[in-house]
Amino acid sequence: MRSTFFLGIIAGVVATLALAWFAPFLNQERVRSITDVQNNGGRVERFEIRLPDDLLSSVPGIDRPDGVVVPASAEWYPELAPFYVHADVYRLRNEQGVVVGIASRVRGVQTRDDVEWVLDLPARGTLAMNGLSADIAEVGTIVSGTREFTELGGSWEARLDEDNVWRIDTVVQRLVGEDE
Amino acid sequence: MKFILTFFLGFIPAALLTLFALLANPIFDSSNELTLKSPGLSIPVAGTAVEPVVLGESGYHWMAPSPADTAPPDVHGMRSAFSVSLASIDGNTSVAYVVRMHAVSPEGKPLLGKMIDRSTWHAIIPKRGTFIIDANDNLWGFARRMMFTMLRGEIWRGDIEYVTTDGPVGAYARVRGITGTFAGQTGRAQMRKRVQEASMARGITRRETVIFVDIDETAPVAAEQANP
Numbered sequence: 001m002r003s004t005f006f007l008g009i010i011a012g013v014v015a016t017l018a019l020a021w022f023a024p025f026l027n028q029e030r031v032r033s034i035t036d037v038q039n040n041g042g043r044v045e046r047f048e049i050r051l052p053d054d055l056l057s058s059v060p061g062i063d064r065p066d067g068v069v070v071p072a073s074a075e076w077y078p079e080l081a082p083f084y085v086h087a088d089v090y091r092l093r094n095e096q097g098v099v100v101g102i103a104s105r106v107r108g109v110q111t112r113d114d115v116e117w118v119l120d121l122p123a124r125g126t127l128a129m130n131g132l133s134a135d136i137a138e139v140g141t142i143v144s145g146t147r148e149f150t151e152l153g154g155s156w157e158a159r160l161d162e163d164n165v166w167r168i169d170t171v172v173q174r175l176v177g178e179d180e
Numbered sequence: 181m182k183f184i185l186t187f188f189l190g191f192i193p194a195a196l197l198t199l200f201a202l203l204a205n206p207i208f209d210s211s212n213e214l215t216l217k218s219p220g221l222s223i224p225v226a227g228t229a230v231e232p233v234v235l236g237e238s239g240y241h242w243m244a245p246s247p248a249d250t251a252p253p254d255v256h257g258m259r260s261a262f263s264v265s266l267a268s269i270d271g272n273t274s275v276a277y278v279v280r281m282h283a284v285s286p287e288g289k290p291l292l293g294k295m296i297d298r299s300t301w302h303a304i305i306p307k308r309g310t311f312i313i314d315a316n317d318n319l320w321g322f323a324r325r326m327m328f329t330m331l332r333g334e335i336w337r338g339d340i341e342y343v344t345t346d347g348p349v350g351a352y353a354r355v356r357g358i359t360g361t362f363a364g365q366t367g368r369a370q371m372r373k374r375v376q377e378a379s380m381a382r383g384i385t386r387r388e389t390v391i392f393v394d395i396d397e398t399a400p401v402a403a404e405q406a407n408p
Binding site for chain 2: 001004005006007008009010011012013015016017019020021024025056057085087089101102104106109110114116118120122126128130143144146147
């Protein structure tokens with residue numbers, strides 16, 4: 001009887017340690033990626049931002065060339081002004097409209113026309129992109145990435161359509177020489 | 181039957197005691213060493229806004245959003261959150277715009293001292309350039325000290341400070357330059373976080389973070405500021 005009791009103690013300790021080691025902490029849901037492969041290489045993926053609902057935060061800068069109305073919930077903190085660049089944070093959706101991450105867009109750090117986006121997809125990684133903006137049409141290159149997007153480059157285009165949706169098309173490619 | 185009862189008389193207390201020992205043990209409480217003090221760029225961030233974004237319909241609920249009047253989402257989903265801050269740098273002569281986008285990582289093992297929060301920081305230093313920081317922060321030290329108070333529904337108050345950076349490159353976060361003087365450069369960073377007040381209902385309500393960045397810079401950008 002005593003040995004059964006001690007066996008129970010040992011089993012209790014071992015079971016708890018096994019639970020601590022093997023049990024998953026949380027199940028982070030990953031939404032299925034919607035990508036196409038280009039004929040000449042590269043993976044195409046489109047993201048969307050639906051304005052004004054997806055605008056989470058905004059630093060208006062000196063002007064608002066895109067004419068977006070900032071909702072009251074996203075009002076900037078006046079004590080932090082003035083700030084010379086135009087910076088927004090958005091919900092980021094995939095092509096089917098499912099929220100898959102957060103996007104940070106900054107315009108005017110160096111010149112009036114420069115723009116950069118950082119797309120953060122928690123289940124996958126981050127894409128950092130820069131380029132040129134002509135208000136509702138933007139184009140540029142993918143300059144850096146993390147996790148799934150590490151060591152990838154490519155290009156991107158974004159446009160703000162008449163239905164007030166930013167559509168961001170990315171083409172990611174393995175950087176030349178990475179396979180060597 | 182008697183053997184089964186005897187077995188569980190040993191099993192259940194042993195399991196509970198082991199669980200308590202894992203949760204309360206101070207071995208996992210140690211802060212990482214801060215090695216990036218100077219020279220370099222330090223960015224104090226005093227989290228000004230956090231809003232949850234629901235990314236899925238199953239998963240895990242992290243702490244309530246801050247500020248408290250941010251409406252919680254209706255569905256139980258994994259939350260990704262962000263904060264936006266402006267920080268004075270360079271002896272209050274300049275300001276940095278910093279966006280932090282983060283989510284709790286499934287790779288954590290809280291009972292073994294790992295509660296990993298995975299962050300991407302987007303930092304804009306006007307007249308100099310921009311970079312991103314890819315960081316894993318181990319928040320278990322904070323959680324271990326605060327959770328028993330918070331689980332009782334009370335407000336935790338105190339003063340805890342940790343260097344939380346725990347990867348992805350050893351004990352450092354990875355920095356990648358995007359534009360300006362940081363373009364093409366890589367570096368490393370560490371975060372020091374201080375928490376003074378938190379609750380389950382409102383999340384962390386008094387905190388500050390300082391990011392210590394070690395990244396080379398090229399010559400100053402010649403382009404004229406569009407908005408001087």
